Amino acid sequence: MHNRIFITLFLTLSLTNIPQFVVAQNNIEQLLQQGEAAYKAGKYLESEATYRRIIQIEPNNATAYYKLCDVLDEQNKLDEAVTACQKSVQLNSQDAKTHNLLGYIFHRQKKLDAAVAAFQKVIQLNPNYYTVYNNLGNALTEQKKFDAAVAAFQKAVQLDPNYAGAYKGLGIALKEQKKFDAAVAAFQKAVQLDPNYTTAYYNLGITLKEQKKFDAAVAAFQKAVQLDPNYTTAYYNLGITLKEQKKLDAAVAAFQKAVQLNPNLANAYYLATAYYNLGNALKEQKKLDAAVAAYEKAILFNPNLATVYYNLSITLKEQKKLDAAVAAFQKAVQLQPYYAYCLKQSQRCPK
Numbered sequence: 001m002h003n004r005i006f007i008t009l010f011l012t013l014s015l016t017n018i019p020q021f022v023v024a025q026n027n028i029e030q031l032l033q034q035g036e037a038a039y040k041a042g043k044y045l046e047s048e049a050t051y052r053r054i055i056q057i058e059p060n061n062a063t064a065y066y067k068l069c070d071v072l073d074e075q076n077k078l079d080e081a082v083t084a085c086q087k088s089v090q091l092n093s094q095d096a097k098t099h100n101l102l103g104y105i106f107h108r109q110k111k112l113d114a115a116v117a118a119f120q121k122v123i124q125l126n127p128n129y130y131t132v133y134n135n136l137g138n139a140l141t142e143q144k145k146f147d148a149a150v151a152a153f154q155k156a157v158q159l160d161p162n163y164a165g166a167y168k169g170l171g172i173a174l175k176e177q178k179k180f181d182a183a184v185a186a187f188q189k190a191v192q193l194d195p196n197y198t199t200a201y202y203n204l205g206i207t208l209k210e211q212k213k214f215d216a217a218v219a220a221f222q223k224a225v226q227l228d229p230n231y232t233t234a235y236y237n238l239g240i241t242l243k244e245q246k247k248l249d250a251a252v253a254a255f256q257k258a259v260q261l262n263p264n265l266a267n268a269y270y271l272a273t274a275y276y277n278l279g280n281a282l283k284e285q286k287k288l289d290a291a292v293a294a295y296e297k298a299i300l301f302n303p304n305l306a307t308v309y310y311n312l313s314i315t316l317k318e319q320k321k322l323d324a325a326v327a328a329f330q331k332a333v334q335l336q337p338y339y340a341y342c343l344k345q346s347q348r349c350p351k
Helices: 002-040 044-057 062-074 078-091 096-108 112-125 130-142 146-159 164-176 180-193 198-210 214-227 232-244 248-261 265-284 288-301 306-318 322-335 338-344
Strands: none
Touching (some): 130 146, 130 164, 198 214
């Protein structure tokens, strides 16, 4: 009799508790799905709130911390993202994708040693995780460890021969090593795999320009701006390349497009050099008033470029504006005394 009562009581308690556990687990799964749906819809605050709710319910849910890390990264809340990823790793140290995300965020924070260590941990956990080799290569390139970067990118494309991003990364590392033919081949492979890969065309153009292959460089830059009409630096380098070809009208148009796209102080040094090269192209066209205006614009953005003052002085001299020419030359000498020396030696000063 006592046994029957005990068994009945046990079964009653079991039937009461098991459904509650199942409901809780189902609730977590539903919340994870809601968080993912909000993330995919770009509703990052909603997604973040959902994952934080899961963590309140289940404080040791490593997946929720990982997904929270990811959505915080999307919102550029990098310190919070690192904390979430580290908690996920603490709860599940064998999850390669969390180490990879942590390394990616460290890279964004320019904590390159920490990024490399995280990526190497991923490789230790999963040697066939091909995307991590690309991430490792990018970090090593920024550390100027180009041999190691090349090896990482080569491993990435060995594991996935269709990995366009890794071919671009490989090309950049090879370009830094001055291995231009190999770099060109890597960039060409990247655009073969992804014909809309704007930055690969841009880097291809930069490398071809280094090789003095100006026709091919122009074609690459033109493809880059065709794919992205707001690609300022592509217009700038297109202008430089066209100027090398003495195609001055086209060069001026490219420089003008570059400064039109970025007319503010977001990158003052870049704008100064763009206006400087525009001035040089206009001076070669004997459009001296326009050249002077471009040089003065360059000085506005960066008043410490001696070459701008020197070329301004030459242009003003050609205009017979001698007082202004002398003032510009004196400023060039103040910034770079070599200009006074080469003038005394009757040498042509560098432009």
